[in-house]
Amino acid sequence: MTDYSTSMRTDRCGDLRIDDVGRQVTLCGWVDRRREHGEHLAFVDLRDRSGVIQVVVDGAHDLRSEYVLQVTGDVRERPDESANDNLATGAVEVEATEVVVLATAEPPPFPLDERTEVDEVLRLRHRYVDLRRPRMQRNLEVRARVTAAIRGAMEEQGFVEVETPMLVASTPEGARDFVVPSRKEPGSFYALPQSPQIFKQLTMMGGVDRYYQIARCLRDEDLRADRQFEFMQLDVEASFVTGEDVRTFVAHAVGAAAEAVTGDHPGEIRSMSWREAMDRFGSDKPDVRFGLELVDATEIFADTGFRAFQTPCVKGIRVPDGADISRNRLDELTGECKRWGAKGLVWMRLTEDGLNSPVAKFLSDDEQAGLVAKFEARVGDLLLLVADEWSTACHVCGLLRLELGRPPITEGGRHFVWVTDFPLFEGFDEAGNPIPAHHPFTMPHEEDLGMLGGDDQLAIRSLAYDLVLNGWELGSGSVRIHRREVQEQVLAALGISPDEARARFGFLLDAFRYGSPPHAGFAVGLDRLTAVLAGEENIREVIAFPKTQSGADPLTGAPTPIDDRHLAELGLGVLPPPG
RNA sequence: GGUCCUGUGGUGCAGUUUGGAGUGCACGCCGGCCUGUCAAGCCGGAGGUCGCGGGUUCAAAUCCCGUCAGGACCGCCA
Numbered sequence: 001m002t003d004y005s006t007s008m009r010t011d012r013c014g015d016l017r018i019d020d021v022g023r024q025v026t027l028c029g030w031v032d033r034r035r036e037h038g039e040h041l042a043f044v045d046l047r048d049r050s051g052v053i054q055v056v057v058d059g060a061h062d063l064r065s066e067y068v069l070q071v072t073g074d075v076r077e078r079p080d081e082s083a084n085d086n087l088a089t090g091a092v093e094v095e096a097t098e099v100v101v102l103a104t105a106e107p108p109p110f111p112l113d114e115r116t117e118v119d120e121v122l123r124l125r126h127r128y129v130d131l132r133r134p135r136m137q138r139n140l141e142v143r144a145r146v147t148a149a150i151r152g153a154m155e156e157q158g159f160v161e162v163e164t165p166m167l168v169a170s171t172p173e174g175a176r177d178f179v180v181p182s183r184k185e186p187g188s189f190y191a192l193p194q195s196p197q198i199f200k201q202l203t204m205m206g207g208v209d210r211y212y213q214i215a216r217c218l219r220d221e222d223l224r225a226d227r228q229f230e231f232m233q234l235d236v237e238a239s240f241v242t243g244e245d246v247r248t249f250v251a252h253a254v255g256a257a258a259e260a261v262t263g264d265h266p267g268e269i270r271s272m273s274w275r276e277a278m279d280r281f282g283s284d285k286p287d288v289r290f291g292l293e294l295v296d297a298t299e300i301f302a303d304t305g306f307r308a309f310q311t312p313c314v315k316g317i318r319v320p321d322g323a324d325i326s327r328n329r330l331d332e333l334t335g336e337c338k339r340w341g342a343k344g345l346v347w348m349r350l351t352e353d354g355l356n357s358p359v360a361k362f363l364s365d366d367e368q369a370g371l372v373a374k375f376e377a378r379v380g381d382l383l384l385l386v387a388d389e390w391s392t393a394c395h396v397c398g399l400l401r402l403e404l405g406r407p408p409i410t411e412g413g414r415h416f417v418w419v420t421d422f423p424l425f426e427g428f429d430e431a432g433n434p435i436p437a438h439h440p441f442t443m444p445h446e447e448d449l450g451m452l453g454g455d456d457q458l459a460i461r462s463l464a465y466d467l468v469l470n471g472w473e474l475g476s477g478s479v480r481i482h483r484r485e486v487q488e489q490v491l492a493a494l495g496i497s498p499d500e501a502r503a504r505f506g507f508l509l510d511a512f513r514y515g516s517p518p519h520a521g522f523a524v525g526l527d528r529l530t531a532v533l534a535g536e537e538n539i540r541e542v543i544a545f546p547k548t549q550s551g552a553d554p555l556t557g558a559p560t561p562i563d564d565r566h567l568a569e570l571g572l573g574v575l576p577p578p579g
Numbered sequence: 580g581g582u583c584c585u586g587u588g589g590u591g592c593a594g595u596u597u598g599g600a601g602u603g604c605a606c607g608c609c610g611g612c613c614u615g616u617c618a619a620g621c622c623g624g625a626g627g628u629c630g631c632g633g634g635u636u637c638a639a640a641u642c643c644c645g646u647c648a649g650g651a652c653c654g655c656c657a
Contacts, residue, residue: 033617041614054617065607082615090617107608110590113618116606118590121649174657194657221656339582339653426657439657538650549650 004050008070014051016075018091025094026072027053028102030132031063032112046071046094049137054084054093066105066112066129072098120540125554127545139542142261142534146526147214149260150234153253159212159236164199166192166216172504173439175219178229186571192218195523197439198508200237201480204519205511211237214526223549225538226472226528233475237521243463243479246520247418250467254474254524258414261533269467271418278391282315282398284419287471289412292317292405294397297385300370306362308346308387315386315393316346317401318375322382323349323356333400337386342396346385350377402471409470410535417468421445424462424490433495438464440494441508443479443486443520452493467524469532477522484512 004012009028016025032047042059045052046069055071063069073096084090109126110118112133123130130136154161170177170191177191193199195217203211213235220229234253238246251269259265277286280293294315301309319325330347337345348357348371355368363371375383386396424444425434434457436442444452445461452460463479481487487509491501501509527539540546547553567573 033619035616035619036613037616037619038613041616043616043619045617052617056615059614079615082617084617087617107589111607113606115618116591119586119649122590171657175655197657219656222654224656225651227656341653436657442657548648550648552648554649 012050013046013048013053014088016053016089016092016094018077020075021077021092023075024072025075026070027055027094028070029068031065031067031069033065034063044069047132051088053089054087055096056093057096057099061099063099063101064105064107066108067101068103068105070100070102071096121548121554124546124548127555131544135541139530139534139536140544143526143530143542145260146257146530146533149256150253150526151214153256154212154234154236154249157210157249157252159210159238159249160208161213162203162208162211163213164193164196164215168193175221178218178220181570181572183570194219195233196235200235200521201441201508201519202511204237204239205514205516209239223547223551226531228527228539228543228546229551231539232526234524234526235521236477236523237519239517239519241518241520243420243465243477243520246477246522247465250475250477250522250524251416254416254467254529257529258533262414266414266416269416269418271420273421274419274423275421277417277419278394282394282396282401283471284422284466285468285471285473286417286419287402287406288415288417289407289470290405292319292401294394294401295375297371297374300367300374301387304367305364306359306367308344308359311387311389311393313388313390313393315397316375317384317397317404318377319382319384319404320378321380323351323380325382333384333403336403337396337400340396340399341392342386342388345400346387348383348385350379350381350383352379406471409532409537412470414532415470419466419468421461422464422466423458424448424460425457427458431495434458434493436494438462438476438478440490440496440505441480441487443481444490449486449489452489457493463520467522469529472528472532473525474529475522475524477520479518479520482512482516482518487512
């Protein structure tokens with residue numbers, strides 16, 4: 001047990017129990033709530049990080065909300081019938097003999113109770129007040145426990161934590177860089193790291209063998225519920241390993257983190273190929289907590305006369321007992337599907353009299369019967385169908401599935417999934433060159449090496465893998481290419497000439513020449529992991545001082561202009577706003 | 580860059596559809612009463628540029644246009 005006593009206090013408020021009865025204690029904390037009963041009796045709930053204790057004081061004290069107090073008094077059992085079972089400390093109370101007001105306080109800008117959902121900007125502007133709330137205290141603790149457990153697990157597995165620089169060279173790949181002007185070399189810039197990717201691979205060449213880092217990463221892209229400019233990663237790389245070895249290391253670490261927070265070890269993590277994830281869940285980050293899995297109906301319409309279904313793929317989902325979903329709602333869903341990229345949405349209600357749908361008349365009896373059989377549909381069910389290219393049909397059905405069935409993050413348990421065998425390329429650029437799905441150093445599947453440069457390059461599988469938790473992409477990794485001829489083959493397939501390659505990744509390619517061990521790695525987004533484990537839908541709730549969606553910090557006012565002298569020293573000028 | 584939603588005393592909301600006096604609810608705040616409360620209770624009180632600007636109208640929280648801030652999402656995030 002940690003000893004929390006200091007020169008100013010003997011105990012923490014929330015720690016007092018029936019065993020402490022008879023002790024004289026000194027406590028420090030904030031006035032959470034007070035209940036006055038006239039001149040001679042008042043109850044003050046005193047709050048610190050550990051919780052709340054009822055203090056009995058003389059009513060003459062002027063103790064307002066959020067005053068900071070030091071209270072000395074005797075712990076005693078509460079009188080008959082007045083124990084509070086809703087409070088961990090509810091069996092006892094402290095009868096104050098001395099109350100020192102350490103600081104007075106204005107009324108807080110918003111209520112600190114758990115019942116009110118306060119405007120987030122207001123919370124962020126007064127984050128120091130917001131952080132006093134039990135929810136935030138808990139989230140900060142969850143976060144600290146996650147990182148501590150992960151550090152422990154990585155150390156246990158023999159990994160060495162190596163720090164990498166924050167001021168790095170800008171590279172054209174990937175996300176937009178945050179950039180720092182160089183004073184010594186005006187006109188030149190450092191970039192803040194999007195990830196330690198290149199450095200961690202260099203540690204492999206440096207013989208580190210098992211590298212990890214709890215690393216801050218920065219990307220200047222638009223913010224979302226699961227994305228901030230700055231975020232933390234567990235960054236991992238190891239030599240003389242397969243992808244499976246890496247997944248075992250990472251599973252250990254996230255398992256330890258989950259156990260540290262919830263008390264339960266999540267157990268073995270299931271694996272699923274990317275193809276299967278797309279086919280069954282319409283997403284590369286499948287949320288397997290609920291059903292509504294995608295059904296492939298392409299075969300049924302192989303020779304259909306219904307023009308809308310004369311597509312490479314027809315996919316759908318069966319909504320059990322969904323037939324009572326209103327026409328209005330169905331129109332809404334159709335609109336969403338169009339926004340997501342589909343040409344439309346076909347809905348069918350299965351009634352006693354068969355399929356009820358605006359398009360039923362275009363479908364043959366065989367097709368209708370085939371649908372009912374394939375979806376195992378029952379009277380009262382609703383079928384939703386999207387016909388398109390395979391990827392679009394999967395994508396749209398996947399979003400539809402989430403829209404209709406996704407439970408709150410606190411429900412349905414925690415389900416980690418490895419998604420493996422990602423495609424090496426995810427499409428083609430304007431010049432007709434394939435675009436790497438992960439990065440250009442990702443090792444292709446050995447069996448698919450022969451397809452490089454061929455006609456069906458999108459079918460090439462890579463040794464890249466993602467870790468998914470309840471539909472959140474927690475992280476990704478891959479086996480890296482360490483053989484020169486393979487790297488040359490891939491760069492050639494990407495349409496990158498040797499000269500261009502040297503210009504863009506020269507120092508890494510150089511490093512490959514001096515003896516590169518086979519290596520593979522991974523990175524886990526710690527903010528996301530923490531959010532899911534804390535039961536929060538938004539990573540801002542597990543970050544002490546986050547930014548708003550527009551990238552501003554309501555507390556400090558960042559970003560702010562800087563003065564002209566400062567700019568001049570850096571050799572910078574600011575353009576007038578456009579328009 | 581785009582789509583959608585939100586903005587009303589300190590806080591959370593209702594009012595906006597169908598224009599008619601800043602109308603209402605809960606919490607908080609200030610004062611009074613109250614010796615066992617714990618979301619204490621009772622009585623009284625203060626507190627408003629309906630985000631901002633413009634327009635329509637006899638009249639705008641309400642309708643229209645613009646703008647700012649926030650949120651969810653698409654694009655983007657190798």
